[in-house]
Amino acid sequence: MERFIADLVTDLDSGKLDRRQFCETIMLAAAVYAAGEAGANAAPAQGLKAIGINHISYACPDYRKARDFYAGVFGMENAPTMDTGKEARLMFGPGPGAGGTFFLPRNGTTAAKAKAVVDHICYTIPNWDEAKVRAALAANGLTPTGRNGSLHVYDPFDYDIQIGNSVEENAFRR
Amino acid sequence: MEGFVAQKLDDYKTGKISRRRLIETLTLAATTAYAQDANAAASNPALKVALVNHVSYTCPNFQRAADWYSKIFNLDQVGATQNDVALPFGKKGDKPMGVAVNDVPVTTLIIRSRDSDAPARGETTPRRKSRALVNHIAYTIADFNKDRVRAELKRLGYPNPLQDGEHSFHIVDVNGYDVQISGIEMTALGG
Numbered sequence: 001m002e003r004f005i006a007d008l009v010t011d012l013d014s015g016k017l018d019r020r021q022f023c024e025t026i027m028l029a030a031a032v033y034a035a036g037e038a039g040a041n042a043a044p045a046q047g048l049k050a051i052g053i054n055h056i057s058y059a060c061p062d063y064r065k066a067r068d069f070y071a072g073v074f075g076m077e078n079a080p081t082m083d084t085g086k087e088a089r090l091m092f093g094p095g096p097g098a099g100g101t102f103f104l105p106r107n108g109t110t111a112a113k114a115k116a117v118v119d120h121i122c123y124t125i126p127n128w129d130e131a132k133v134r135a136a137l138a139a140n141g142l143t144p145t146g147r148n149g150s151l152h153v154y155d156p157f158d159y160d161i162q163i164g165n166s167v168e169e170n171a172f173r174r
Numbered sequence: 175m176e177g178f179v180a181q182k183l184d185d186y187k188t189g190k191i192s193r194r195r196l197i198e199t200l201t202l203a204a205t206t207a208y209a210q211d212a213n214a215a216a217s218n219p220a221l222k223v224a225l226v227n228h229v230s231y232t233c234p235n236f237q238r239a240a241d242w243y244s245k246i247f248n249l250d251q252v253g254a255t256q257n258d259v260a261l262p263f264g265k266k267g268d269k270p271m272g273v274a275v276n277d278v279p280v281t282t283l284i285i286r287s288r289d290s291d292a293p294a295r296g297e298t299t300p301r302r303k304s305r306a307l308v309n310h311i312a313y314t315i316a317d318f319n320k321d322r323v324r325a326e327l328k329r330l331g332y333p334n335p336l337q338d339g340e341h342s343f344h345i346v347d348v349n350g351y352d353v354q355i356s357g358i359e360m361t362a363l364g365g
Contacts, residue, residue, distance in 0.1 A: 009193060019180075043316040050263050051264070053226045054314040055362070057309050057354075060306035074221050076223065082363065092223050099358065100361065108307075110307040112309075115233060116350070119304075123227055136220040140221075158304050159304045162227070163221070163223070172266045
């Protein structure tokens with residue numbers, strides 16, 4: 001982006017661009033930069049391409065306990081019209097339809113049928129502040145394990161929850 | 175933002191700022207102009223989650239499962255060890271869809287084989303036995319089109335996927351785990 005803008009300034013100084021063209025080009029560049037992710041998220045010519053987690057289906061003995069815990073501790077937003085008395089939908093991240101995810105606690109059997117298990121989910125906390133994160137966990141009665149920038153706690157049904165920042169929990173730093 | 179650009183241009187033209195300063199300022203503005211979410215996130219509680227960082231999927235043969243997920247969802251495998259491998263939903267440096275803040279990495283599926291009864295790394299006591307179960311994960315795929323997805327699943331060996339609404343299908347993976355394939359139109363509010 002910096003190289004691009006430097007070239008624009010050169011064009012402006014040499015008269016190749018007028019003031020209006022310069023401003024419009026900067027505006028367009030900003031919009032394209034912001035939308036860059038859209039190109040990265042396009043479907044391939046063949047096959048399917050996963051671009052995110054749509055939702056997590058979580059079965060437990062009492063969905064209300066899970067609902068209140070995840071909403072209260074981790075700031076997930078309960079979609080009130082979708083709370084059926086047997087399940088709820090808790091939104092987080094980008095908005096619905098814009099890449100957002102929802103956590104779906106529901107009353108249901110917890111006996112695993114598959115040979116695989118999702119044994120924990122890790123959530124990214126932006127603007128991670130170690131002291132504030134630990135203090136907030138303590139304020140909710142949670143004692144974390146793990147290391148700075150990557151902590152584990154248990155939810156009301158002893159499901160393992162991990163929270164992390166982008167430095168400690170990043171696939172490209174493994 | 176346009177007024178801001180015009181103002182900085184005036185400052186440059188009248189000698190108030192240097193050429194270098196103009197370029198730096200406009201570069202910063204252009205790369206953050208649409209990142210309002212960053213400020214919103216900063217004002218939120220310390221524990222407000224922004225995105226799934228990773229899903230930890232444990233199974234008897236991690237490489238077999240990883241190859242399945244790579245094939246179905248076009249995912250690269252990175253950072254393999256003897257026990258696990260990561261399948262990020264994007265390339266290094268990519269921003270997750272819809273996320274403006276800079277310190278949120280793309281979501282990753284980590285597939286591993288390990289003893290669930292063993293203590294976690296750095297711990298001495300075994301993990302607790304959960305009384306809850308994540309019984310399926312729904313993955314958002316790019317450019318969901320019901321007919322195209324059905325055809326792709328057939329090509330991939332799933333001729334009869336279970337349709338769930340207008341924007342998703344269910345299949346099972348190589349370990350019999352329920353996998354939902356969804357369009358972005360499937361949201362917490364319906365779809």
